[in-house]
Amino acid sequence: MRSIATLLFSLCFSAVFSQTDTIIFTQVSEYPYPAPFTCYTARFDALHRPFIYTANQEYGVIVFDISDVENPKPVRTLGVSAFQNLKPTDLIQQDNYLYVSLGGFAGLAPQNAGLAVLDISNPAGAQV
Numbered sequence: 001m002r003s004i005a006t007l008l009f010s011l012c013f014s015a016v017f018s019q020t021d022t023i024i025f026t027q028v029s030e031y032p033y034p035a036p037f038t039c040y041t042a043r044f045d046a047l048h049r050p051f052i053y054t055a056n057q058e059y060g061v062i063v064f065d066i067s068d069v070e071n072p073k074p075v076r077t078l079g080v081s082a083f084q085n086l087k088p089t090d091l092i093q094q095d096n097y098l099y100v101s102l103g104g105f106a107g108l109a110p111q112n113a114g115l116a117v118l119d120i121s122n123p124a125g126a127q128v
Helices: 002-017
Strands: 039-044 051-056 060-065 073-078 088-094 097-102 114-119
Antiparallel strands (some): 060 073, 097 114
């Protein structure tokens, strides 16, 4: 019984003090998108430039300029048509390249898997 209590305590303690990597968006202005969108992944620029990259099922990959944190602005959108109509689901950065996983695996219309590589040497002008 004592070992179970110790295990529960350690699990609760680690959950309270565990480190997470979460980005929370708060509406401070209107964005030029007609409906709410699902952001599967959001990542800060790994080279410490003032940009956030998001993988969005409905709108593709959106690059936000956060140099003014009170007024983040979308500066580049690569729609799903740029990815042969596959939906971006995750992304990760390595230097000046953004690797984007593609494909909707859940729901009524699953898609094939894919991978896209974006050149983000100029984040506001990101290219597949």
